[in-house]
Amino acid sequence: MTFPFRAATAAALFLPLAGAAASAEPDLRSGNAVFDRTVDIVTANFYRPAELDRFREAVALTIESFPGLDTAEPALVDDAIDFVLASLETSHTARYPTGSVEYYELLDVFRFAVRDAVRRLYPPEGAIAYDGIGIATREIGAASFVTDVYDGGPADRAGVMAGDEILWVDGKPFTGAGMFKGRTAASSILTIRRTAGAEPITLTVPVERIAPSASLVEATEDSAEIIERDGYRIGYLRIWAYTERDMKATIEAAITGPLASADALVLDLRGRWGGAPADAADTFVGGAPDMTMTFRDGRRDLVHARWRKPMVAIIDEGTRSGMEILAYALQANGVTLVGQPTAGDVVAGRGYMLPDDSLLILAVADVTVDGVRLEGSPILPGVPVPFDIRYAAGRDPQRDAAIEALVDSLAMDGTTVQ
Secondary structure, three states: OOOOOOOOOOOOEEOOOOOOOOOOOHHHOOOOHHHHHHHHHHHHHOOOHHHHHHHHHHHHHHHHHOOOHHHOOHHHHHHHHHHHHHOOOOOOOEEEOOOOHHHHHHHHHOOOOOHHHHHHHOOOOOOOOEEEOOEEEEEEOOEEEEEEEOOOOHHHHHOOOOOOEEEEEOOEEOOOHHHHOOOOOOEEEEEEEOOOOOOOEEEEEEOEEEOHHHHHHHHHHHHOEEEEEOOEEEEEEEOOOOOOOHHHHHHHHHHHOOOOOOOEEEEEOOOOOOOOOOOOOHHHHOOOOOEEEEOOOOOEEEEEOOOOOOEEEEEOOOOOOHHHHHHHHHHHOOOEEEEOOOOOOOOEEEEEEOOOOOEEEEEEEOOOEOOEOOOOOOOOOOEEOOOOOOOOOOOOHHHHHHHHHHHHHHHHHOOOOO
16 A cells, blocks of 8 residues: 655744643554554644544554554555645644654754653753754655755855755765764765756765754855845845744844845745744834844844835745745735745644654644634745756746846836945
8 A cells, every 4th residue: 555645844833842642542553653652642632623533534544454564664654654644634744754854953943842852862951963064955756956055054165056966975876864974074975966967066065063943043144145236235135944033133133234235135935944923024014113222331232123125025835834924924014025835834833752753743723814824825926936946056036036026126216226
């Protein structure tokens, strides 16, 4: 039996603590500890209990079809769990086996919900980290492509680009982020293909110990730049994830620092995860005043800053959950959105550790915004721009379109070229 798998996206509106899970019904036991614990957690905590009958049917079908699930190979158990979770037909509901970038990043996001397990896995204080090069990848067809290169990270510094096809790492076929484990004392040789049908090229990339959430904050800080176009200064800032409290301060430091002289701003919301607070849009469209505190020793603390010049935002299917709420608020306040529809993933998720140390994310609360339910209803861009990441070789048509839209708007408004 082949289990159909629907990739349920995760992360965004995060609830801090995992609740206790009750036991599942006796007839829904497979004997496999990971599968059964997943069933227990879903049965006790899924936010729409009236829809659990479909889930129970999927569980019963799986157990009936595979009576030996208790001794099955891990890959089969993975497929079985993916199958029963997909039956819930909601976002923020997926299991992440150990070893992937997504696992480490989400484990860091939900670290307070699974604090005991995190301290056990990363003694003594539970500081999550992994060996990596600062990229995310996705299998498209039979090939693996770099979908994200974190600004300022080791891959970025080495010249890796989004859209590169990864062929080999240190002469071995690329199988995922786990290939970099234990190599922080050295560099890895990446063999990539940058354009379709081209000869492979090699890049030497240092492997570093990466703290997931901190790396996304740092990538956001490093993404800030000024782009000169037709005499205008266009600021650019990519919010990689809004899952840390430091992100608000990082954004405000960027718009009052390196981006302060820009005539307009491109805000890139094509993030890794969600997490943005409900009032995140206030930094860009709210009415709150700028506020700074100055102490007797001359030290100045920025309490609140707001962007007050023209802006557009870029969205795509990676814009999810709290970041979708941010995009919704920007659009409602007249900000043009460029790119592709968002994920339509706006419920609240919570993290649970499973017996094999894999991470289960489960939807535990519904979310409405201004009385509107955004789950399953992607936000549509005002300027649609498709983007096939494969072999992009540095091209980014969505970013280019956003910059062009701002330049046209500035020229139409009569903004004087500096």
